Amino acid sequence: MPISANKLLFVQCLISCVTVAISAGHGHFSPPILPRFTDLFPHLTFNGSYSEFFGGPTKVRPSNDGSRIDLILDKSSGSGFVSKDHYYYGFFSAAIKLPPDYTAGVVVAFYMSNADVSPHTHDEIDFELLGHEKRKEWALQTNVYGNGSSTGREEKFYLWFDPTQEYHRYSILWNQHHIVFLVDNIPIREVNHSQAMSGAYPSKPMAVYSTIWDGSKWATHGGKRPVDYKYAPFQVSFTELEMDGCKWNRTMPVPLCSKNGQDDQSSSDPITGDEFVSLSQQQKVGMEQVRKSFMFYSYCEDRARFSVLPPECNERK
Template sequence: MARRSLLLPLLASLALMAAAVASADSWLYEKFNTDGTVRTDYDASGQQVAMLNLDRSSGAGFNSKEKYLYGEFSIQMKLIAGDSAGTVSCFYLSSGDGDDHDEIDMEFMGNSSGQPVVLNTNVWASGDGKKEHQFDLWFDPAADYHTYTIIWNPTNIIFKVDGNVIRCFKRYDGLAYPSSRPMALHATLWDGSYWATQKGKVPIDWSGAPFVVSYRGYSADACVSGGACPAGSDRWMNKQPDSAEWGTIKWAESNYMRYDYCQDGWRFPQGLPAECSRS
């Protein structure tokens, strides 16, 4: 009886500690609205994990309750294991669905087993998109979590994978750039069979459903629309790639780039977009 009386307070204490850890990292429902089948759990370190499910009936996603104007946004993702052809997993910012919308995309285009997953990076400004750089991922994105980051400031948009800068979209005078429309942060998993894999030639094999993508470790160090910027925002507000980071961009382009819109003369018969001659 004495042992039991000592054990109960210990169990209660452990439960409170576990609840405190979970509460400290319960980012999903505090910061986002959800759509479709979204499940949550906690990993061994106490980090909340959001799992998006895709099946024949629907995809899934979450979108931020706040809108932002500039910031640094980061998340860890573990993608679909095995045959993920036809699926698209996303981490992106968007001002909405209007014809003049702004958007900054990191889209992971699934592939057949054994083939690399393609990361599509893109920027839309005032409804003008078609600015894709696509890269074969140089690791298995389903084997473990990897960190994906977007830095958006008044002079450039920087895309990072596991801390490595792989692309910088620069702002040029007289050319459209996302600078005035606040954007919400989104994560989605959807059926992109018409587009994602080999330009739509390989659809989803639904026998593998439900497909699951896991997200954890979300962070946003950003200026909230209509509010002040956080202390220390100069870390990313004035960020431009340094010489070492330009080196990783060249490394990614030389070894893993599979598409560069500035090399696609067939797509732009009237001439390549103006920024292509300025970069």
């Protein structure tokens, strides 16, 4: 039965309106069903794998069984915890529930770094969640630094859920092939280890950090909305901690499991297999869906900041 002109116009309008709403980051979004990397690795306890980074015992609060850790930010300081080991490559993940209400200026970070052992040539892979005036308006920033590079490679996203109501998983896959940022097992960003990235690609063993701190000078509207401590204390909760990779032994010149993905006789790299080498076509489609709908900043599109874009930006065209 033919569709009438009025019905066709209505359908076209409906599709257009839904597309605009999703693109703005506030409409209904059905996340694609993709392979769940977080199902492949065990959950860790705080005491067995992590230690306090800063803030003291009143602000770094593991549960009795160590399966959940709460971090506190108040006017005196923020807080954080850090992995006991450094890793050459691997899979690193945490389920995070963010503080509610007014959180402008607050930064919650889940990241990797080796600034403790390589302060002038450090590498870093960052998830940074940036607070806002309204609980649903948290922004997600990802970043990559390599070998002390001062060039931030930021990309920023809206979220398609309220991150204060439930736990959501934020995961980093890092190996010699690529870095993949995932949210609830959906890839949102891939950084390929290409010739263009060269020394800017993180390549030294890193520890895993989780923190909450005062980012008043830049986090919300470029610093126009500082932390308002009348809403303090701000509490963020972490659970389902996963961390599996090639551990760094500081007494050995090379890692026990090789960085080229080939197992040696003494140990094996747990992050091997085709699923870790490259994204599947299904994952690529899901990633592009998220990026098209929710990414609102990429350094590769910032001509005001870069007179010449970083070389890897040309590979993406």
